[in-house]
Amino acid sequence: MKHATIYDICDDPILKSRTISGPGKNLRKLYRKLFGNPLLKHFLLRWCSHPDIPMQKVEIYRNMMSQAMIATYDDWQNPQWTQKTFAPLAALLSKVKDPQWRIRHAADTKPPRIKDAEVNEVLRAVLDDIYKVWDKNPADPYFPVSAQVIMPGDSICDGENFMNILNGLGSFEFQNINLLFGLMRCFLHANPLVMKIFRRPWKGIAEPLSMPASWITHRTAFYDDIFFEQIYNLYILEELPQNEQSKLKEMLESILNFLIVTSMEWLKGPSSGIKHPAITCLPKNEKGEPLCNLKPKDWKAKKELGFDDYVPDVDTTFLALAMSRKWLDLVAxxxxxxxxxxxxxxxxxxxxxxxxxxxxxQIGGGNKTNLPTITMTRPLDYYGAVPLWFDKPFEKENGRIIRETLGNEVCPGHNMDILESILTNRKQWNALEGDNLETVKRFLTFHYNAFVSGNFKQDSAVRFYLPEIYVSYAGRLYDTWLTIPENERRIIDPDGKVEVIRQLAINYCKYDMLGATLNPFDASLAVATLCLLQYETRGDGLIERGIRILHDHLGEGRKKHPYKAYEWTMVRHPTRIIVGSEVTTSLFIMNAIACYKRYLKM
Structure with a gap:
């Protein structure tokens, strides 16, 4: 019995339909771009049939795609229509069972002997890498970060979450691409031999990037926010020679300028009408060209496919606010x-x-207009959280107003950054007074609930990160917390929520991370987090086990980079896209060593 391929389902309704809508035209363009790729089509997907779709049943799926080709924008924004139309695909997605991707074995808990020379060897290797990359483009120095599309999709994208995503997106372009990648996920998982070409198991937690020829390299303010803080943590140690300290200072000023000058735009509160700046991850010049070091061919494709609308996110903005305060204070x-x-x-x-x-x-605060439209990060309790995006409507040619282009979701890591930024700037922003104090307490309650429930450990509870990244943000929060006078801490946290979060984060690093196989990126997070949380049991070798991993993996990278590129951040839709680079790994490991050196001095 012959079974259908993607092309059996899609070619006729998408490529041969004569009556199509505006969204249908976009779907045709996306289909040709994705499934018309010669390598994918003729060498891989053409031979991927689905065992649950015999040719006798193919009309069900062809009708689904035919409906998508004539769908109007209003159809796409109608949950009943999407639920009915794409029910066959949702059912297929719910049958997908991902293999165990992470290879983790119980760790050797014997305390290692770490010499100062080994710590300094790691630091020197990553610093040389960082300097080399920064100096590569003197006219516009930056740290490149790469995105890799994981064709088999994300493990939590079952039928229910697929529908949740479709109904939460404000842009039919993004709904169309989610539809196509949903099909891709079903067919690749039904053909394990082909799937192995795209994804294989790995050691540790964070997934290593592979297939560098497919990477899309770029720069964003969010990445630079994190890089600024990592370089800042080493700079304030004042342990490097003067010429290297000057180099770090040059980097800090250049990055900060990109953050708050190049990447700034103006928005207005949806209810309050307060006009305020915000930091975007897709800054453009007067000609509408990107200022994020995106290759022209990548920008051209992004724009042609309808993915050039971008909304500033709250996280990137509040991180930049924290970095601005830290820089002003340090300079003074x-x-x-x-x-x-x-x-x-x-x-x-x-x-x-x-x-x-x-x-x-803020949910539970003043949020009346911009609630989450996608709720796939449940089982988190959203009380006290802020969704990802500021409000920024887009007006299309026909006068149609698009809101929530990418949907709006709650990510715990973003909310940790906001809380830390508010605490850092608490005096200037009157954060401990009146309604502002209640806003701060709601943020803290959100994180407390995420930790005490254990939900912080769930991959499904985070949107842009792995749980280990969220836990590392708890380390940064605690580091800021210790700078606050005791009387102010009691005002913010009379019940000791921060200490509960701290202990749970320490246990996560100790047991969930260092208790089993880690790669060097994972280890850098464990080391930095434990140091920032001021792990009390010095001498038990726990942190040093992380340092040992960093030293033992030196030289694993390609093209003379000391380390491989690993998944640092990611998105789950339209498909799984992991983001990182070799120099990103170097920066994270540099930060771990800086935090470790500071910890030893305490």
């Missing part, structure tokens, strides 16, 4: 000779009622 404390204009930009950026602004988006 050390009397550094710095870019005066950049300092002025920092001051202007901070000078807005940011707690009131973010309260408008």
């Amino acid at each position: 404390k050390k009397n550094l000779n710095c870019d005066v204009q950049l300092l002025k930009h920092c001051e202007e950026f901070l000078d807005f009622p940011w707690v009131e602004i973010i309260n408008e988006y």
Whole structure:
């Protein structure tokens, strides 16, 4: 009995239909781009049939695609229509069973002997890599980050979540691409031999990037937010020679300028009407061209396919606010000779009622207009959280207004960054007064609930990160917490929620991370987090086990990079896309060593 392939289902309704809608035209364009790729089509997917779709039943799926080709924008925004139309695909997705991708064995818990020379060897290797990459483009230095599409999709994308995503997206372009990748996921998992070409099991937690020829390399303000803090953590140690300290300072100023000058745009609160700056991950110049080091061919494809609308996110903005405050304070404390204009930009950026602004988006607070449209990060309790995106409507040619282009979701890591930023800027923003204090307490309650419930350990509970990244953010939060006077801490947290979060985060690092196989990226997070959480049991070798992993894996990278590229951040839809780079791994490991050196001095 012959079974259907993707092309048996899609070719006739998508390529031969004469009566098609605007969204249908976009679907045809996407289909030709994705499934018309010669390598995919003729060498791989053409031979991938689905055992649950004999040719006698193919009309069910052809009708589904025919409906998509004539669907209007209003159809796509009608949950009843999507639920009915794509029920066959949702049923297929719910049958997909992912293999166990992570290979993890119980770790050797014997305390290793770590020499200072080994720690410094790791630091020197990653610093040399960081300098080399930064100096590669003197006219516009930056740290490139790459995105890799994982064709078999994300493990949590079952039929229910697929429908949740489709109904939560405001853009038919993104709904169309989710539809096609949903089909891709079903057919690849039904053909294990072909799937092995795209994805194989790996050691540790974070997935290594492979197939570098397919990487899309770029820069965003979010990445630079994190890189700024990592470089800052090493810079404040003041242990490097003066020429290297000057190099780090040059990086910090350049990155901060990209954050709060190049990547800034203006928005208005949806209810309050407060006009305020925000940081976008897709800045454009006057000609509408991207300023994020995206290759012209990648930008051309992105724009042609309808993916050039981008909304500033709350996380990137609040991280930049925290970095601005840290830089201003450090410059004042050390009397550094710095870019005066950049300092002025920092001051202007901070000078807005940011707690009131973010309260408008907080669930349980002032959020009345921008609630989450996609809720796949359940079982999190959303009380006290803020969804990913600020409000930014887009007007199309026909006057149609698009909101929530990418949907809106709750990610715990984003919310940890916001809380830390508010605590860092608490004095200027009057964060411990009146309604502002209640906003802060709601953020803390959200994180407390995520940790005490154990939900923070679930891959499904995080949107852009793995749980280990969220836990590392708890380390950063605690590091900031210790800078707050005791009387203010009691006002914010009279019940000791922060200490509960700290202990649970330490246990996660100790048992869930260092208790089994880790790769060097995972190990860098465990080391940095335990140091920031001020792990008390010094001498038991726990942190040093992480350092040993970093040292033992030196030289694993390609093209003379000390380490491989690993999944640092990711998206789950339209398919799983993992993001990282070799120099990103170097920066994370540099940060781990910086935190370790500081920890030893305490």
